[in-house]
Amino acid sequence: MTTPPPGPPPGTVPPPGPVPPRRTRPTPWVRTRLRATPTASLLAAALAFVAVLLAAGLPRALDRGADQALRDYLTDKGPTAASLYATAGPRPAGRSAGELDSVLDVLRARTGDGFGLVPGAEVHGSLGLKTRSLTNPELPQPEAVPVALGLGYLKQAPEHTRLAAGRWPDGAAPGKPVEVALSHRAAETLNVRVGTVLNAAPSVTGAASAEVVGLYEAADEADPYWGDLPCVTHACLRVYPAKLPKNYWQTFALVGAGGLERLVQWGGGATDFWRLPVDTGSLHVHELPETRRQVAAYVSGPTATQLMQDSNRNDLRISSRLPALFEExxxxxxxxxxxxxxxxxxxxxxxxxxxxxxxxxxxxxxxxxxxxxxxxxxxxxxxxxxxxxxxxxxxxxxxxxxxxxxxxxxxxxxxxxxxxxxxxxxxxxxxxxxxxxxxxxxxxxxxxxxxxxxxxxxxxxxxxxxxxxxxxxxxxxxxxxxxxxxxxxxxxxxxxxxxxxxxxxxxxxxxxxxxxxxxxxxxxxxxxxxxxxxxxxxxxxxxxxxxxxxxxxxxxxxxxxxxxxxxxxxxxxxARQSVGGDARIAAAAGDSLPPALTEAATALSGVRTGLPVWTDSEAFLFGAGGQGSPRITVVVADPVAYAELARAVGRGQFDPGLLAGGAAAANAPVPALFSKDLAAKATEDGYRLRLGGGEELRARPVGEFDGTPALPGAGAATIVLPAGPVLAHVSRAAKPNLWFGLGPVADARLRALVRETVPAAVAERLLIQTSEATAAELGxxxxxxxxxxxxxxxxxxxxxxxxxxxxxxxxxxxxxxxxxxxxxxxxxxxxxxxxxxxxxxxxxxxxxxxxxxxxxxxxxxxxxxxxxxxxxxxxxxxxxxxxxxxxxxxxxxxxxxxxxxxxxxxxxxxxxxxxxxxxxxxxxxx
Incomplete structure (x- = not known):
């Protein structure tokens, strides 16, 4: 057994031992450096912030601009351009509104993968294939052509209209007139009221008649719902395609769900249709290839085949302008x-x-x-x-x-x-x-x-x-x-x-x-x-x-x-070439511009040059040997002002001296400028010019031109004649049907001038264009x-x-x-x-x-x-x-x-x- 060593005597202080090493922590590098240069650090952070903000924002700004451009482009093509349109013939074994609704449900069910539909904007129903002429003697008959009436069924019509009189139609017993509702505007045009029975001329389907039981007004005629429906909200003035075209009134009346069978009899058949507007607000450019593929499959691909099977409509046909519009x-x-x-x-x-x-x-x-x-x-x-x-x-x-x-x-x-x-x-x-x-x-x-x-x-x-x-x-x-x-x-x-x-x-x-x-x-x-x-x-x-x-x-x-x-x-x-100048006023076919209007337009503030022009698109040109050419357009204008207009527009420039002088004698040829297609056939012997009113002139070619401001965008054969010699032979040329102006002409001011100068009925038939408005539309x-x-x-x-x-x-x-x-x-x-x-x-x-x-x-x-x-x-x-x-x-x-x-x-x-x-x-x- 060993004894422990003796300790220090009591009251003594032990000698100091070895001091343990002091542990130091390393200086934090990043914090020290940032504290040493706070201004430089903040500037570097700000530079990185701005650069990253621009880099991240640019692709998103480009996407937003492209998406908005796509949507506006589709919207500008019309209210129904961005729609899927399905059609089919009527079912042979009876017809019902419920059967049309079931097909709509089938069509809806196959959308949504690459594109969606506008909720509640679908349009479906049935339209008769043909219209029937009405024999009621009290109906207006412009140029002795009777009113044409077609029948149709629109499921959603009550939601987009309001009744002005009467009630909505229902079915009709056999042998009695089919009940229809007519638009209030069409009824006023045709002098029809509630209770009027409209009799159709006999046809291969037999005699038929329709009783007007209600008049409706469209809640908003600009609503896309009415986009491609023919003459449903008003009566349309149509042109009868005969040797001498004649005008006549045409409109469509709506039947109820119980009148679907009578609709087929009236129209000699019917077409069931379903219009499904695509939601353009959900379209994105980066998804456009997939969307285009999905729409193509829906229109004429495997999806279309499946839809025919699901709807039990083998004649179901789907069309749409969307694939072509997407490509454009x-x-x-x-x-x-x-x-x-x-x-x-x-x-x-x-x-x-x-x-x-x-x-x-x-x-x-x-x-x-x-x-x-x-x-x-x-x-x-x-x-x-x-x-x-x-x-x-x-x-x-x-x-x-x-x-x-x-x-x-x-x-x-x-x-x-x-x-x-x-x-x-x-x-x-x-x-x-x-x-x-x-x-x-x-x-x-x-x-x-x-x-x-x-x-x-x-x-x-x-x-x-x-x-x-x-x-x-x-x-x-x-x-x-x-x-x-x-x-x-x-x-x-x-x-x-x-x-x-x-x-x-x-x-x-x-x-x-x-x-x-x-x-x-x-x-x-x-x-x-x-x-x-x-x-x-x-x-x-x-x-x-x-x-x-x-x-x-x-x-x-x-x-x-x-x-x-x-x-x-x-x-x-x-825009100037499209208009033909800085401003253009054109009369309707067969009309002329009032002299007061051309004078007031020429005196309008901002107009530097005003030029009245007379054109005739029914003229014919005959060679010296009597051989005729196709129909041509004759432009009659003052040579100096017209040359200035051509120079300003940059189209059809010519030397006005070429048209100087004129036909002093009755049979002297009139100097004429020929468009290039006619100039190749021109000879120095001259031509005989027959105008649309029967007047005849002799024309002598003195030059050629490429295009004319008077006919923007037209490539038709054209001849330009000086106004002086022509007025001596053709009195109609003194009544211009076109007016062109050069100078900073404000579109609103010109339209206001037209409204102040001529009656409203005349102003409605005038076509008013300015380069200012056209350029704004392009931009x-x-x-x-x-x-x-x-x-x-x-x-x-x-x-x-x-x-x-x-x-x-x-x-x-x-x-x-x-x-x-x-x-x-x-x-x-x-x-x-x-x-x-x-x-x-x-x-x-x-x-x-x-x-x-x-x-x-x-x-x-x-x-x-x-x-x-x-x-x-x-x-x-x-x-x-x-x-x-x-x-x-x-x-x-x-x-x-x-x-x-x-x-x-x-x-x-x-x-x-x-x-x-x-x-x-x-x-x-x-």
């Missing part, structure tokens, strides 16, 4: 897509440059810190990991908030494009500074870097030349093939090449200007230009990126502004409006990013510039001279970049313009080609140049007032 709408969207994508592509390019500049600025500020970390044993992967952590904390919250905001502000069902664009932008924002740091921490390679830069620039120049040559040689991708990458890349490559070229030219040019300024007495210009020759990339290193940013912004803005201005001009010209397409909004939004975003690039560039050079100014201040430099020095250094580069961008935009239009087709944005077919328009190019160039100058002035005012003591420090290496 998609072709329009694809045709507009290349021009729509130019603006966003420019924004993406400028934003990319801004991220690179921001990373370069941060790298310049932290290069010493990063090199020190590497020298003290830090590894590059570890440093990059920490920098990625900084970027993640700065970028990710703003990117997530921007994505959520874009999704909520621009609702659309498709998420993938927005998420992909946001993810790509976020990834670039995350990696911009870490990649820059990796470059700074890599070993220097010395002289070969200059050769690598030269090779890269040559590759860019080669790619630009190849893109321009390819677009010029083959044109842009045909409509329907989507965005043409070459058309998008060519302007951007031109801007990039211009930036690289300007970066090469600018230093020696600025150096030459500095040497020239050095010969003078002042020193400010020499110092500023000398610093500009060294570049503002930070520490005197030239930077290509700010030049590329400004050139991209100006080139994109100028090219897009040129496109939109050309679209407006082409639309105005197309009403949401597809064009969306393209314009996206472009101008892209211009604004590009300008902001370009200014940001300029400010970042100035900020990179600010420390060195401020130190130099402080040293110069100690040598007597005044504050105003310091601001002037900053302006002399920064303004030449900004102004040169803006002007260079304008020249590049003009070059892009000149090189790519011949291949650009503006028809999709104009709204009608126009000749392919785009010419340089100085005004929009100059406007965009001057606007961005002014913004750049203001940014430089603001930065100069801030930098020029810095205190000397804050810049001059002992041991400062700047």
């Amino acid at each position: 709408a998609e072709a329009r969207r694809q045709a507009a897509a290349p021009l729509t994508a130019i603006g966003p592509a420019g924004v993406a390019g400028v934003a990319l440059v801004v991220f690179c500049l921001a990373a370069a600025l941060t790298g310049d500020r932290r290069e010493t810190e990063l090199v020190l970390l590497l020298a003290r044993g830090g590894s590059r992967p570890e440093i990059l990991r920490r920098l990625l952590g900084e970027s993640a904390v700065t970028v990710l919250p703003g990117a997530l908030l921007a994505t959520a905001l874009a999704v909520s502000l621009l609702p659309t069902p498709r998420l993938a494009p927005a998420l992909l664009a946001a993810a790509a932008t976020t990834l670039f924002a995350l990696l911009a500074f870490p990649v820059r740091a990796l470059v700074l921490l890599s070993p220097r390679r010395g002289r070969p870097a200059a050769r690598r830069r030269l090779v890269g620039e040559l590759l860019v120049f080669a790619a630009t030349a190849a893109a321009v040559y390819e677009v010029r040689s083959r044109g842009i991708a045909p409509a329907g093939q989507g965005v043409d990458p070459l058309l998008i890349a060519a302007p951007l490559l031109l801007a990039l090449s211009g930036g690289l070229l300007l970066a090469r030219i600018q230093p020696p040019l600025m150096g030459a200007l500095a040497r020239s300024a050095g010969r003078g007495s002042g020193v400010i210009g020499f110092l500023g230009l000398a610093r500009a020759a060294r570049g503002t990339g930070g520490r005197g290193r030239p930077s290509v990126l700010p030049l590329v940013a400004l050139l991209l912004a100006v080139t994109t803005a100028g090219f897009g502004a040129n496109v939109l201005t050309a679209v407006d001009g082409s639309r105005a010209q197309a 009403r397409d949401p597809l064009q409006a969306a393209a314009g909004r996206i472009f101008w939004g892209s211009v604004a975003a590009s300008a902001v990013f370009a200014l940001l690039a300029l400010l970042i560039t100035l900020a990179r050079a600010a420390p060195e510039r401020a130190a130099s100014l402080a040293r110069l201040r100690t040598m007597g430099l005044r504050p105003r001279q310091g601001i002037a020095l900053i302006l002399a250094e920064a303004l030449p580069q900004a102004v040169a970049a803006a002007c260079g961008g304008g020249l590049l935009a003009a070059a892009a239009v000149a090189l790519l313009g011949p291949a650009v087709d503006l028809s999709a944005l104009v709204g009608t077919a126009v000749p392919t080609g785009l010419r340089v328009l100085p005004r929009p190019l100059t406007t965009q160039t001057l606007a961005l140049a002014a913004l750049a100058v203001l940014a430089v002035l603001a930065e100069a005012a801030i930098s020029g007032r810095r205190q000397i003591t804050t810049e001059l420090r002992a041991g400062d290496s700047r």
